[in-house]
């Protein structure tokens with residue numbers, strides 16, 4: 229109801245995801261920067277699954293809702309969503325997903341490191357695997373299908389990568405949809421070259437810690453420079469930023485397009 233103020237209609241609540249996600253830290257900053265906290269706006273912690281099911285229900289009943297949103301993600305293809313303008317640039321400009329590795333991996337396992345130097349793809353390619361998984365396909369199967377369907381890209385990814393002869397590679401990731409997709413594709417690529425790859429999901433902070441403490445070899449889940457900037461600072465010098473594996477990512481606040489008069493984070497106060 230555009231006439232009524234938005235806040236009371238949604239309990240002054242922004243529907244978020246897992247507490248450790250960088251987007252949650254950015255949103256807390258936004259609540260302060262835009263004066264929302266002072267007007268008892270709050271950020272609800274839950275999980276990606278809980279956020280998307282709350283979003284699904286709100287859209288089904290054409291209700292107002294504000295969520296932490298990010299690209300690439302199937303929510304923008306499945307639902308009529310728009311990012312809110314962020315004039316104070318709290319969420320940062322261009323965000324990318326980086327591949328990080330433990331210090332020493334290049335020396336200990338140059339073959340696996342070479343693959344990590346080669347792997348990169350686009351938001352659209354990532355979304356094609358995410359959508360399969362969202363439709364119930366097992367992530368490993370979705371990754372195998374993607375690899376079968378993109379022989380030329382796979383050839384580039386495997387260029388200069390020697391056989392692994394059973395060498396172990398331990399990857400950690402955060403179970404966001406884009407990272408479930410990329411981690412499973414990288415695992416399949418390494419396994420086709422004879423590496424023994426294990427992948428382990430965990431929260432963002434433990435994922436960064438697993439690389440910094442050499443408990444794991446690599447992760448393709450590092451959203452930088454803004455979203456996971458807090459962790460990159462905390463572990464500066466204790467990880468290697470191998471490369472960007474996905475350009476054109478974005479984080480922010482998002483609302484259904486039917487909320488016509490809400491187009492900027494500033495509008496939340498109206």
Ligand SMILES: C[SH](C)CC(=O)O
Pocket residue numbers: 245248249250251252297298404432451455456479
């Ligand atoms: C869920 S993605 C925006 C990554 C993150 O928030 O750290």
